Amino acid sequence: MASLALMRASPVFSASRPPLMLANPYRKGIPLSDYWVSEKYDGVRGYWNGHRLLTRGGEEIHAPEWFTRGWPSQPLDGELWAGRGRFEFAVSAVRRDKPDDAAWRQISFMLFDLPGSEEVFDRRQLLLIELAAALKQPWMKVVPQHRVADHAALARMLDALEKQGGEGLMLHRGGSLYRAERNDDLLKFKPQxxxxxxxxxxxxxxxxxxxxxxxxxxxxxxxxxxxxxxxxxxxxxxxxxxxxxxxxxxxxxxxxxxxxxxxxxxxxxxx
Missing domain, CATH: 2.40.50.140 (Nucleic acid-binding proteins)
Incomplete structure (x- = not known):
């Protein structure tokens, strides 16, 4: 695909501490019409720098070779997730120096952003979907994004998710660029x-x-x-x-x- 080829030509960030976008807490009164809403996955933040998979602190994650085979040189941002209520399992699997193949078969890379792209988030979502479709790897999944009408609808979504064992919600401003800092383009909404x-x-x-x-x-x-x-x-x-x-x-x-x-x-x- 032409757009995928362009993504592979994008620059690769340094492999030290990844330049990540970080979230501020959600505050009532935020204009929700500007935002996409998704589940906050309780796992380990994973940053693919185009060559290696890193933690948010810059430490290399020793994933099995098959897990990252064919991934592009375009940086990827996501969460290494083993399912709701399985945070400790995910941490145990990800922190091993020698990967446990059976454990990694239970890990998904929940892909939620493209740090190297100069597009706004509305467009980056479409590029993520295209990328995952091209790779055809069942463990790489694009995080579903939704719109909400108002704070009451957002609160109901959080309540329903909490009852299902979810951790919380993330809000991403549709018109925002990827900025490696903590700002209101990315918000988190949790019970506490x-x-x-x-x-x-x-x-x-x-x-x-x-x-x-x-x-x-x-x-x-x-x-x-x-x-x-x-x-x-x-x-x-x-x-x-x-x-x-x-x-x-x-x-x-x-x-x-x-x-x-x-x-x-x-x-x-x-x-």
């Missing part, structure tokens, strides 16, 4: 907000947690430090995330100083 922080210290436990971890001292990307103890299992308290590792936490709003309210540990970031 989540964010990431780096572990900077292990705080000792007291009482029934004597001799174990009491809480993690973490630091957000904005430099705000706080204690994260809620949500930690006894197994994690005995073997806590390493200092320097990135963890994901859920919260409900922030205090005036930027400290998240009701922060609860969710997991170590898998990528």
């Amino acid at each position: 907000d989540d964010a990431e922080a780096r572990v900077v210290a292990h705080l000792p436990g007291k009482g029934k947690y004597q001799g174990m971890l009491g809480a993690l001292l973490v630091e957000t990307l904005e430099g705000v430090r706080f204690k994260l103890g809620s949500g930690l299992s006894d197994a994690l308290r005995r073997n806590p995330p390493e200092i320097g590792s990135i963890v994901t936490y859920r919260y409900r709003g922030r205090h005036a100083g930027g400290i998240p309210r009701f922060a609860t540990y969710l997991r170590i970031r898998g990528d």
